[in-house]
Amino acid sequence: METTLRGVGVSHGVAIGEVRHMGTAVLEPPAKQIPADEAEREQGRARQAVEAVAADLVARGNLAGGEAQHVLEAQAMMAQDPELIADVDRRIAVGSTAERGVYDAFAAYRALLANAGEYLAGRVADLDDVRNRIVARLLGVPMPGVPDSDEPYVLIARDLAPADTALLDPTLVLGFVTEEGGPTSHSAILARALGVPAVVALPGAGEIAEGTVVAVDGSTGEIFVEPSQEKRAEMESASAARKAALSAVTGPGATSDGHKVPLLANVGGPGDVPAALEAGAEGVGLFRTEFLFLDDSKQAPSEEKQVEAYRAVLEAFPEGRVVVRVLDAGADKPLEFLTPADEPNPALGVRGLRSLLDHPDVLRTQLTALSRAAEGLPVYLEVMAPMVADRADAKAFADACREAGLQAKFGAMVEIPSAALRARSILQEVEFLSLGTNDLAQYTFAADRQVGAVSRLQDPWQPALLDLVALSAEAARAEGKSCGVCGEAASDPLLACVLTGLGVTSLSMGAASIPYVRATLAKHTLAQCERAASAARAADSADEARLAAQAVLSGE
Ligand SMILES: C=C(OP(=O)(O)O)C(=O)O
Numbered sequence: 212m213e214t215t216l217r218g219v220g221v222s223h224g225v226a227i228g229e230v231r232h233m234g235t236a237v238l239e240p241p242a243k244q245i246p247a248d249e250a251e252r253e254q255g256r257a258r259q260a261v262e263a264v265a266a267d268l269v270a271r272g273n274l275a276g277g278e279a280q281h282v283l284e285a286q287a288m289m290a291q292d293p294e295l296i297a298d299v300d301r302r303i304a305v306g307s308t309a310e311r312g313v314y315d316a317f318a319a320y321r322a323l324l325a326n327a328g329e330y331l332a333g334r335v336a337d338l339d340d341v342r343n344r345i346v347a348r349l350l351g352v353p354m355p356g357v358p359d360s361d362e363p364y365v366l367i368a369r370d371l372a373p374a375d376t377a378l379l380d381p382t383l384v385l386g387f388v389t390e391e392g393g394p395t396s397h398s399a400i401l402a403r404a405l406g407v408p409a410v411v412a413l414p415g416a417g418e419i420a421e422g423t424v425v426a427v428d429g430s431t432g433e434i435f436v437e438p439s440q441e442k443r444a445e446m447e448s449a450s451a452a453r454k455a456a457l458s459a460v461t462g463p464g465a466t467s468d469g470h471k472v473p474l475l476a477n478v479g480g481p482g483d484v485p486a487a488l489e490a491g492a493e494g495v496g497l498f499r500t501e502f503l504f505l506d507d508s509k510q511a512p513s514e515e516k517q518v519e520a521y522r523a524v525l526e527a528f529p530e531g532r533v534v535v536r537v538l539d540a541g542a543d544k545p546l547e548f549l550t551p552a553d554e555p556n557p558a559l560g561v562r563g564l565r566s567l568l569d570h571p572d573v574l575r576t577q578l579t580a581l582s583r584a585a586e587g588l589p590v591y592l593e594v595m596a597p598m599v600a601d602r603a604d605a606k607a608f609a610d611a612c613r614e615a616g617l618q619a620k621f622g623a624m625v626e627i628p629s630a631a632l633r634a635r636s637i638l639q640e641v642e643f644l645s646l647g648t649n650d651l652a653q654y655t656f657a658a659d660r661q662v663g664a665v666s667r668l669q670d671p672w673q674p675a676l677l678d679l680v681a682l683s684a685e686a687a688r689a690e691g692k693s694c695g696v697c698g699e700a701a702s703d704p705l706l707a708c709v710l711t712g713l714g715v716t717s718l719s720m721g722a723a724s725i726p727y728v729r730a731t732l733a734k735h736t737l738a739q740c741e742r743a744a745s746a747a748r749a750a751d752s753a754d755e756a757r758l759a760a761q762a763v764l765s766g767e
């Protein structure tokens with residue numbers, strides 16, 4: 212009998228197929244003692260396994276490219292963490308086998324992370340994945356992860372580690388559903404990058420039996436278990452209609468009455484550029500440069516290496532606009548050489564611009580590299596700082612840009628409620644704003660973006676978040692400056708209309724979402740978008756806001 216479950220839709224499209232579960236079984240090796248004279252050999256075995264797993268993760272990264280590559284490389288570094296390796300050695304020295312030593316050392320590290328605060332929930336999934344890989348290698352059993360199947364399937368997992376998401380074959384994996392994760396978690400961002408329909412934060416998805424047919428709607432977040440023939444037909448035709456509508460609309464982003472809203476792409480490096488170009492991105496609205504820094508957590512990449520990566524992206528958009536975000540280290544993207552190790556709550560600590568102002572040499576090198584990369588190119592370079600809290604932050608960033616002789620527009624991300632509340636004051640120092648709705652939601656609702664349990668509060672339809680967007684856009688309009696959105700909110704087609712109605716001037720998103728947003732925007736006038744925005748802001752919950760906007764835009 213058909214049943215309906217509802218999670219959070221994070222990547223558009225419809226997938227209908229049989230369920231396959233991710234191999235997440237935790238391999239617990241037996242706790243047997245080894246004689247002292249075997250310790251050295253066991254330690255060698257453990258190290259070899261760590262190196263092999265790290266090399267495998269790097270190789271998977273090379274294959275995947277783009278943002279996924281950097282995430283995988285960060286995981287490889289996790290595996291080679293010197294303190295973890297030292298702990299494994301210690302455990303083996305007092306009688307553990309290699310596999311048990313690894314298992315216990317990771318468990319201790321995991322507990323440490325968990326006690327450091329919930330912010331690390333996303334990284335715990337990555338850590339468990341690394342441990343499972345090393346233990347599986349030591350035990351000589353198959354790696355946990357994406358199931359082997361020749362037939363296309365819908366993948367269900369508790370959470371997806373970046374290593375797995377990166378290797379999902381879109382021709383076999385029709386879609387995926389996770390129990391954990393929020394709309395701005397790694398899995399969600401990577402799913403959109405892959406263009407695979409996905410639903411996250413669906414507790415109980417793990418109980419759907421292997422082989423059951425499900426229909427997943429990545430736009431609404433609905434999962435139909437054992438869908439009826441009528442439901443399947445209805446979803447298939449809705450999906451075909453959506454696809455046809457998508458290819459029918461091309462060109463620059465605009466409402467049906469010609470109000471232009473440039474549609475830009477979020478990229479993590481040159482590897483993401485082809486998809487952005489194919490989707491018709493009018494430029495880049497967010498270049499997350501921290502992915503270039505994840506290769507080596509001990510030092511920043513050389514100026515030369517940075518020039519090369521920046522130039523590759525800038526060259527791809529002649530006459531286009533490319534907004535580069537300077538390094539956003541800390542919290543969910545810690546870097547050893549920048550991020551203090553002992554912060555009780557890193558999301559509220561020295562991250563983003565704060566950490567760059569503490570390390571002016573790193574900021575200077577990055578700005579100089581950007582300046583050199585843009586030399587002689589006909590691109591409109593814009594550079595922005597993450598985590599700007601107030602006018603002093605904005606001034607410090609603009610001063611650093613001027614000192615580096617950068618010929619570009621300087622801007623500030625609005626990710627902290629104080630920046631939205633005092634946007635006009637920040638705009639006295641910089642030329643544009645870009646709303647990072649992922650962090651803005653996290654800080655507005657005190658809801659960690661990695662934690663599935665609080666995904667209700669991470670919903671960008673929350674009217675309080677819309678109010679902050681409106682405040683920022685109004686401030687920019689009053690100052691005659693631009694205010695874009697580069698958080699995941701921009702990738703929701705309906706919400707994109709509401710953001711337009713709130714006065715946002717450009718929308719930046721993962722490339723796969725661009726056609727959906729373009730097609731939806733083209734169906735409505737600016738006045739309709741404005742009415743939808745007012746209706747959404749008048750609501751008291753995210754769900755009501757969504758329904759109210761939908762009612763206005765569908766002409767009900
Ligand atoms: C775009 C944003 O930055 P990131 O997701 O990289 O933190 C955001 O916070 O909305």
Ligand SMILES: [Mg+2]
Pocket residue numbers: 597626647649650
């Ligand atoms: Mg952010």
